Amino acid sequence: MIKAGSKKLRIGYFADGPWSHRALELLIADPDIEVAFICARHSSPDQHLKERANRLGVEFLVTDNVNSERFLNAITPHQCDLFVSMSFDQILRKQFYSFPRLGTINCHAGRLPFYRGRNILNWALINDEKEFGITVHYVDDGVDTGDIVLQRTYPICDKDDYASLLSTAYRECPAVLYEAIQSIKTGNAERIPQASLHPCGSICSQRRSGDETIDWQQSSREVFNFIRALTRPGPLARTRLDENTVQIVKAEMIAEAPVYKCIPGAILAKDAKGFLVKTGDTYIRITEWISEVRLSAGRRFS
Numbered sequence: 001m002i003k004a005g006s007k008k009l010r011i012g013y014f015a016d017g018p019w020s021h022r023a024l025e026l027l028i029a030d031p032d033i034e035v036a037f038i039c040a041r042h043s044s045p046d047q048h049l050k051e052r053a054n055r056l057g058v059e060f061l062v063t064d065n066v067n068s069e070r071f072l073n074a075i076t077p078h079q080c081d082l083f084v085s086m087s088f089d090q091i092l093r094k095q096f097y098s099f100p101r102l103g104t105i106n107c108h109a110g111r112l113p114f115y116r117g118r119n120i121l122n123w124a125l126i127n128d129e130k131e132f133g134i135t136v137h138y139v140d141d142g143v144d145t146g147d148i149v150l151q152r153t154y155p156i157c158d159k160d161d162y163a164s165l166l167s168t169a170y171r172e173c174p175a176v177l178y179e180a181i182q183s184i185k186t187g188n189a190e191r192i193p194q195a196s197l198h199p200c201g202s203i204c205s206q207r208r209s210g211d212e213t214i215d216w217q218q219s220s221r222e223v224f225n226f227i228r229a230l231t232r233p234g235p236l237a238r239t240r241l242d243e244n245t246v247q248i249v250k251a252e253m254i255a256e257a258p259v260y261k262c263i264p265g266a267i268l269a270k271d272a273k274g275f276l277v278k279t280g281d282t283y284i285r286i287t288e289w290i291s292e293v294r295l296s297a298g299r300r301f302s
Contacts, residue, residue, distance in 0.1 A: 008031075008032055008033060008034040009032060009033050009034065009081050009082060009181075009184075009185045010034050010036045010078065010079060010080045010081045010082075011027065011033060011034065011035050011036060011080060011081070011082050011083070011084050011181070012036055012037055012039065012075060012078060012080040012082070012083045012084070012100065013027070013035050013037070013038045013039065013084050013086070014039045014066065014083060014084065014085045014086070014088040015038065015039070015040065015046070015049060015084075015085070015086040015087060015088060016040060016041045016044075016046050016049070016086070016087045016088060016089065017046065017086075017087045018170050019086060019087060019107075019169065019170050019173040019174055020046070020049065020086040020087055020174075021048055021049070021052070022170070022171075022173075022174035023086055023107070023173065023174035023177050023178060024038075024049070024052060025174075026174055026175070026177075026178040027084075027178065027181070028056065030178075030182075032185060033181070033185065035056065035058055036058065036059075036075075036078040036079075036080050037053075037058055037059040037060070037061055037075065037078055038050075038052070038053045038058060038059070038060050038061070039060075039061040039062065039063065039066065039088075040060070040061070040062055041062075041088065041089050041090075042062050042063060042064045042090075043089070045062050059078075061074075061075070065090070066090050066092065066096055067090075067091075067092065067093040067095055067096045069095075072095065072096065072099055080099075080100045081100055081101055081102050082100050082101075082102040082103065082104070082105065082181070082184065083096075083097065083099065083100050083103070083104035083105070083139075084104070084105055084106075084107075084177070084181065085104060085105070085106040085107070085139065086106075086107050086173070086177060087107075088106075092104060092106075092139050093141075094141060097138075097139040097140070102184060103138055103139070104138065104139040105136055105137065105138055105139065105149060105177075105180065105181070105184070106136070106137060106138075106139050106144070106146075107134065107135075107136050107173050107176065107177040107180075108120070108134070108135045108136075108137065108144050109121060109132070109133075109134055109169045109173060110124075110132070110133055110134075110135060110144070110204075111131070111132060111133025111135065111151065111153060112133070112135040112137060112144055112148060112151065112194055112197075112201065113145070113194035113195075113197055113198050113200075113201030113202075114198070114201055114202045115132075115133070115202060115204055116143050116144035116145065116201060116202065116203045116204065117143060117144065117203045117204035117205060117206070118204055118205065118206035118207070119204060119205075119206055119207045120132070120204060121162060121165045121166060121169065121229075122162060122207060122229045122230065122234065123204045123229075124156065124165070125156070125160070125161070125162065125165065125225050125228055125229035126225050126226055126229045127225075128221065128222075128225050129156055130155065130156055131153045131154060131155050131156055132153070132154055132156060132165060132169075133151055133152065133153045133154070134151070134152050134153075134154070134169065134172055134173050134176045135148055135150070135151040135176075136148070136149045136150045136151070136176055136177055136180035137149060137194075138191065143203060144203075145194055145201075146194075147191040147192055147193055147194070148190070148191075148192040148193075148194060148197075149180040149183065149184065149189050149190060149191070149192075150176060150179055150180040150183065150189075150190070151176075152172065152176050154168055154172065158253065160228070161228035161229070161231045161250075162228065162229055162230065162231050162232070162233070162234045163231060163232055163233060166233070209235075212230055212235050212236065212237055212238045213237075213238055213239065214226060214227070214237050214238065214239045214248065214301070216239070216264035216265035216277070216278070216279055216280070216301055216302075217264045217279075217280040218279060218280050219279060219280050219281045219282075220253060220254070220257065220279040220280075220281060220282045220283065220284045221253065222279075222280075223251065223279050223284055224251050224252075224253050224284060227248050227249075227250065227251045228250075228251070231249060231250065232249070236248065236249060236290070239265070239301040239302070240301065240302045241291070241293055241295070241299060241300075241301055241302075242293070242299075244291065244292060244293045246289055246290070246291040246293070246295070246301070247289060247290040247291070248286055248288075248289050249288035249289055249290060250286075250287050250288035251284050251285060251286050251287060252273070252274075252284070252285040252287055253284065253285075254276075254282070254283065254284065254285055257282035257283050257284075258282060259281045259282055260282075262278045263278060263300060264278055264279055264280050265277065265278065265300050265301035265302055266278045266299075266300045266301075267295060267296065267297050267298065267299045267300065267301065268283055268297060269297050270295075270296070270297055271285070273285055273287050274286045274287040274288070274289075275295055275297075277301065
């Protein structure tokens, strides 16, 4: 707990990307918090963070192994109370996360104990979730398994896609992280074991190149969710038309489309908004696409 006249809460900040930029501004604006140093990703150091560190007069660090004795010895003089991870990309071992007296926290754009792992916003849409979460948790030996400090949830509607969820996460992650740090600073932080919420939870794997192919045998709802989950700034959902690749940017559900059997992937008709394509149960409207070949009724996606 920080009391009047006591020293500031000293933070070692391990970060990358736009959400970490916004969170940094909240931290440096707090008179009871001091950012001791900023450590960026080794593979692609964030230049905005580097410039901000220089302007603040704090050390900017880059290392390929934050868990090494060499790195920990190098940062010992900073006497940090807390390490904060915001989109940092290294696995954090016990010698690292237990190094500061208050431990290490991480901000995760997922509703823990569910949606641990990678590409959480994409998977939330693919799984037709009605909300997604932002969780600040203590780091332990597992993958996003540490005790929860703070969690907030945000609704998902049919108008949402990857871009809109990412925008919400960019806006809200810094605020949730800062609120969690304030609770730690004042000694009011909760430590909620994830097992108290669910005995198992779920883990999501990282999406890779080649995972963009649409399965037209899925239901219209599943195809719709898949397309909006991969839309920009994602890689875009893809399908084949003969030997040509077609990128599907946007699709619409058709509320009254009947359930019937036909050939999944068949382009059924063209209307004023786009093309109707048969799925495993009904059909869906493709409203925006990228293709070097002509789409027309009677052809078939594979």
